[in-house]
Amino acid sequence: MTTNSTDDILLDVRGLDIDVLTPEGPRRVVHSLDLTLRRRGTLGIVGESGSGKSMTATAVMGILPETAIASGQVLYRGRDLLSLPARERRAMAGREMGFVFQEPMSALHPTKTIGAQMAAPLRLHLGLTRRQARARSAELLDLVGIPPSRGVLDAYVHQLSGGMRQRVMIAMSISCEPDLLIADEPTTALDATIQKQILDLLAELREELGLSVLLISHDLGLVSRYTDDVVVMLDGHAMESGPTDRVVSAPESGYTRGLLEASPRLGDSPDRLPVIDKSRFTKAVQ
Amino acid sequence: MLSYVFKRLLALIPTVAVPMVLLFVLLRLTPGDPAAVILGENATATEIAELRTELGLDAPMWQQFLDWLARMARFDFGESIFLHAPVAELVLSAALVTGQLALISMLLALLIGPALGAVAGATRSRALDRTMVVGSAVGVAMPTFWLAILMVMLFGVTLQWLPVAGFTPITEDPVQYVRYMALPCLALGTLEAATLFRYSRNGVLDAKHQPFVATARAQGLPERTITRSYVFPAALAPLVTVVGLSLASMLGGAVVTENVFSLPGLGKLLLTAVERRDYPLIEGCIFFIAVAFVLVNLLVDVVAATLDPRIRLEAKE
Numbered sequence: 034m035t036t037n038s039t040d041d042i043l044l045d046v047r048g049l050d051i052d053v054l055t056p057e058g059p060r061r062v063v064h065s066l067d068l069t070l071r072r073r074g075t076l077g078i079v080g081e082s083g084s085g086k087s088m089t090a091t092a093v094m095g096i097l098p099e100t101a102i103a104s105g106q107v108l109y110r111g112r113d114l115l116s117l118p119a120r121e122r123r124a125m126a127g128r129e130m131g132f133v134f135q136e137p138m139s140a141l142h143p144t145k146t147i148g149a150q151m152a153a154p155l156r157l158h159l160g161l162t163r164r165q166a167r168a169r170s171a172e173l174l175d176l177v178g179i180p181p182s183r184g185v186l187d188a189y190v191h192q193l194s195g196g197m198r199q200r201v202m203i204a205m206s207i208s209c210e211p212d213l214l215i216a217d218e219p220t221t222a223l224d225a226t227i228q229k230q231i232l233d234l235l236a237e238l239r240e241e242l243g244l245s246v247l248l249i250s251h252d253l254g255l256v257s258r259y260t261d262d263v264v265v266m267l268d269g270h271a272m273e274s275g276p277t278d279r280v281v282s283a284p285e286s287g288y289t290r291g292l293l294e295a296s297p298r299l300g301d302s303p304d305r306l307p308v309i310d311k312s313r314f315t316k317a318v319q
Numbered sequence: 320m321l322s323y324v325f326k327r328l329l330a331l332i333p334t335v336a337v338p339m340v341l342l343f344v345l346l347r348l349t350p351g352d353p354a355a356v357i358l359g360e361n362a363t364a365t366e367i368a369e370l371r372t373e374l375g376l377d378a379p380m381w382q383q384f385l386d387w388l389a390r391m392a393r394f395d396f397g398e399s400i401f402l403h404a405p406v407a408e409l410v411l412s413a414a415l416v417t418g419q420l421a422l423i424s425m426l427l428a429l430l431i432g433p434a435l436g437a438v439a440g441a442t443r444s445r446a447l448d449r450t451m452v453v454g455s456a457v458g459v460a461m462p463t464f465w466l467a468i469l470m471v472m473l474f475g476v477t478l479q480w481l482p483v484a485g486f487t488p489i490t491e492d493p494v495q496y497v498r499y500m501a502l503p504c505l506a507l508g509t510l511e512a513a514t515l516f517r518y519s520r521n522g523v524l525d526a527k528h529q530p531f532v533a534t535a536r537a538q539g540l541p542e543r544t545i546t547r548s549y550v551f552p553a554a555l556a557p558l559v560t561v562v563g564l565s566l567a568s569m570l571g572g573a574v575v576t577e578n579v580f581s582l583p584g585l586g587k588l589l590l591t592a593v594e595r596r597d598y599p600l601i602e603g604c605i606f607f608i609a610v611a612f613v614l615v616n617l618l619v620d621v622v623a624a625t626l627d628p629r630i631r632l633e634a635k636e
């Protein structure tokens with residue numbers, strides 16, 4: 034964990050800027066962001082809505098909306114993804130890196146069976162036949178805790194519970210054995226007990242499959258339990274980054290301290306919820 | 320599924336009965352006496368009174384209603400007052416023509432509309448999209464009769480490629496049949512295609528920004544595959560409902576189209592029947608249209624449910 038040779042680094046984001054085209058002109062939503070994710074490591078990105086954390090995740094994955102442009106460097110195994118041709122870039126998605134979306138209900142296709150949606154990348158990236166892809170999908174579902182007897186392969190997304198949907202989403206994201214798993218608010222749409230199950234599942238899979246995980250969340254408390262390193266973002270800027278233990282125990286940024294104070298504690302019922310005055314901390318030009 | 324269809328078929332009885340009773344009342348409230356219309360301007364009051372007795376129009380309203388109810392219950396629509404032929408025969412032969420017109424036009428519209436709509440929705444070319452949208456706006460805004468008349472002027476009068484109006488059954492002369500049906504089907508089909516174009520373009524535009532498209536991209540699927548097997552199916556399934564409604568209203572008689580081209584269809588028959596106060600014939604036409612409307616709607620619901628697993632067919636208890 035202390036070694037920091039370049040071989041040991043899977044993802045290295047340097048000076049990432051993301052601009053979104055709006056009717057009023059381009060607007061910068063991520064400002065010269067740096068991220069480093071070690072092989073088999075876990076990195077959390079924490080921030081509130083609009084902090085640019087999801088934009089960063091989609092930029093790394095190469096699935097930014099058409100109206101957004103990323104510049105800077107996204108080095109994956111030393112190759113700059115931003116300078117790759119679109120076709121090559123797309124071929125890496127699913128194969129090299131998997132993505133777990135926040136809302137599995139809408140992220141899964143409404144009129145295709147789970148089996149059909151799982152089979153598509155298996156057949157594309159691994160060249161499996163229809164039958165092999167189906168067998169592999171069943172194994173993957175079993176791996177994420179859905180036994181074949183549930184008949185999920187032939188089900189549609191609306192027939193599954195929230196937790197099952199997210200399990201399916203995770204099974205899909207790891208189906209082609211990627212090295213990097215990006216989870217963008219994977220538990221925000223779930224209730225608290227399911228939330229823990231899903232995060233524990235991600236942690237288990239990381240161990241088992243040797244994945245590196247980029248975990249995006251608005252919940253610093255949650256991220257602190259599942260990551261080695263963390264970046265705290267506000268208005269497109271990194272406010273603070275470093276080993277999670279250090280950031281949580283001795284935050285350098287007042288904003289991080291505010292986030293930590295804002296997390297609810299058991300038995301503690303304040304009359305007023307703490308408010309963070311962002312304007313005191315933001316690096317964005319107001 | 321079967322029990323659902325059966326329940327829907329049972330529900331057909333009140334759905335058809337209500338408009339039929341309304342029709343009975345409205346017809347008798349409308350000014351104009353069939354006897355006077357049949358006998359023409361020179362008829363004497365005595366002649367008209369005699370004919371009224373013969374047609375049963377001088378009986379009290381309640382008695383006419385009971386007689387009518389008894390006949391309806393037996394599906395006995397009687398004879399046309401004016402055409403002196405059984406109503407059932409007249410309606411069925413007209414419905415056959417209208418049915419062909421509606422089906423061919425809809426087929427034509429289905430071949431053109433959704434395909435162009437999908438292209439317009441999926442293309443990155445703004446110019447292409449704009450051009451097609453403007454074209455479809457013209458199509459949606461243009462009244463049927465106007466397009467029909469323009470087509471008659473161009474193909475029938477100026478170029479003289481096709482006959483202006485008329486009809487020959489396909490069984491008598493297939494070539495003549497095609498020549499007669501070409502213009503009405505083209506007119507009706509083009510305008511319907513414009514509607515389908517708009518629905519499918521909007522469907523594609525909506526579907527391509529759905530999160531499941533991002534998922535497919537994150538799986539590394541090529542853009543072409545995503546458009547073809549993720550965006551299009553999601554965009555086109557709702558089209559079934561639109562097609563069904565249009566088809567049902569076409570089956571109800573494309574009154575304008577049939578009149579411009581003198582096609583002996585249901586719309587033309589109904590219009591003639593109303594002009595002549597031919598009560599039994601009007602009732603027969605409306606009965607057929609009501610039944611056709613309900614049946615097409617049932618068909619649409621069943622097809623929509625097979626295309627979209629989220630739609631579940633449940634009969635209301």
